[in-house]
Amino acid sequence: MTPTFTRRVPDGDTLARDICDQCGFIAYDNPKIVAGAVVRYGSRILLCKRNIEPGRGRWTLPAGYLENGEAPPEGAMREAFEEASASIVIDSLLAVYTIRRLSQVQLIYRAHLEAPVFAPGPESLAVALFEPHEIPYQDLAFTTVRWALAHADTPGGPFANPDIVDPKGPE
The missing domain is CATH 2.20.70 (Ubiquitin Ligase Nedd4; Chain: W;)
Known part of the structure; x- marks a missing residue:
C-alpha cells in the first residue's frame, strides 16, 4: 500500500x-545546507566557472550541498576537490548566509590551497586564481558569492546576509 x-x-x-x-x-x-569556501593561494582567490545550471558560464566559489552524514568543513573540502581538483585546508568559518526563497543555508569558510594544483572538475568549465582586483564581478553566478568575497578580507565573522540582523548583537 x-x-x-x-x-x-x-x-x-x-x-x-x-x-x-x-x-x-x-x-x-x-532547509538544504550548502558548504563552500573562499579559497586562497597567497593573495589570489580560487574561482570556478560553472558547467551546470543555474549560472552555467558564470564564476563561483567551490561550494555545494552537504551529503548525509557529512560535516560542513568536510563538505567544503569535498566540493573544492570535485569542482576544482583542489586540496584545501579550512582556516575558519567566514559566513552563514540564508537564502529564504530556496530554503537554503550556506556555510562559507575561509580556506587555503595545500598546493597550487587545481583543474576543472565535471561541474566546472574552468578554474582560475584571481587577484582581488581581477575578479570578474560582472560574471559572478550568485549574490552570496559577492557577499563572501566582500567579507573575505574583513576581520572577524562569521558574517551574515546584509538583511539579517547580526546574531551577536551590538558590540
Missing part, C-alpha cells in the same frame, strides 16, 4: 507538515 499524506499541524507543533495517514510519520521539509 502506497502511503498517503495529509498536510496538517502535528500535536505540539506550530507549522503544517505532511503527515502519513497510516502511521503518523511526519515528513519534515527543512
Whole structure:
C-alpha cells in the first residue's frame, strides 16, 4: 500500500507538515545546507566557472550541498576537490548566509590551497586564481558569492546576509 499524506499541524507543533495517514510519520521539509569556501593561494582567490545550471558560464566559489552524514568543513573540502581538483585546508568559518526563497543555508569558510594544483572538475568549465582586483564581478553566478568575497578580507565573522540582523548583537 502506497502511503498517503495529509498536510496538517502535528500535536505540539506550530507549522503544517505532511503527515502519513497510516502511521503518523511526519515528513519534515527543512532547509538544504550548502558548504563552500573562499579559497586562497597567497593573495589570489580560487574561482570556478560553472558547467551546470543555474549560472552555467558564470564564476563561483567551490561550494555545494552537504551529503548525509557529512560535516560542513568536510563538505567544503569535498566540493573544492570535485569542482576544482583542489586540496584545501579550512582556516575558519567566514559566513552563514540564508537564502529564504530556496530554503537554503550556506556555510562559507575561509580556506587555503595545500598546493597550487587545481583543474576543472565535471561541474566546472574552468578554474582560475584571481587577484582581488581581477575578479570578474560582472560574471559572478550568485549574490552570496559577492557577499563572501566582500567579507573575505574583513576581520572577524562569521558574517551574515546584509538583511539579517547580526546574531551577536551590538558590540
